[in-house]
Amino acid sequence: MIAGGSGGANTRTGLIFEERTDLATLLNKQPGYQVKGIDVFYHGELVAHVFKKHAFYKYIASLGVDWRQHLSKQLFPDNCIYVIVNNTLFVIECKFQRVAGSVDEKLQTCDYKRKRYKRLLAELNYEVEYIYILNDWFKQPCYSDTLDYIISVGCQYYFEYLPLQKLGLPVP
Secondary structure (H helix, E strand, O other), X not given: OOOOOOOOOOOOOEEEOOOXXXXXXXXXXXXXXXXXXXXXXXXXXXXXXXXXXXXXXXXXXXXXXXXXXXXXXXXXXXXXXXXXXXXXXXXXXXXXXXXXXXXXXHXXXXXXXXXHHHHHHHHHOOEEEEEXXXXXHHHOHHXXXXXXXXXXXXXXXXXXXXXXXXXXXXXX
16 A cells, blocks of 8 residues: 555565564565575575564674764664665554554654664665555544655654565565
8 A cells, every 4th residue: 555545465565564573584475585694685685685683783883884973872673675676774663553543643753763764874874765554544534644644754654554565576
C-alpha cells in the first residue's frame, strides 16, 4: 500500500509487515531471496545488506566510520537495508498501535533522524531514505496532519506493506 492509497498486499511485489517481524525474515520468505548474516542475495547475487539495532554500527565501523565523530548519541533503527545498486540506506521503522500513546509523537521525529543518518553516512557517500511501516491504526483522521508532515519533510510511510521496487530490489 502506498502512502494514502489502498490495496497492495501482494507478497510477490512487496513485504507484508507484522508487529514483530524483521526485514531479514521477510526477505528470506520471498522467492529467489536468501539472507545469510547481513548479506541479502537474489538468485545467488549479492544485492543488499540488512541490519537491526547494533548490527548497523558494526557494519559502518567495518567500513571505517566511527559514529562518535558524527553523532552525540547512537540511533538504533528497527530495520535498515543498504541496497547496493542504488547506494542507498533505507531506515525502516515499524510502528504498530492499538491505543493512543507515545508513538504518536515519535512519528514526528523522522526528519531529525534522517538528517542524523545522513550526517553519519556522509563520508561513505550513501543516500539515506527514512520509511515508516504503520499499521491501520494510523489511518484514523486524527493522524492526517502527522502523515502529511512525514511526506512534507521527505520521509515516507506505508501501511503494513513495503514494495520491493521502492527499495530498488528485484521483484520475484
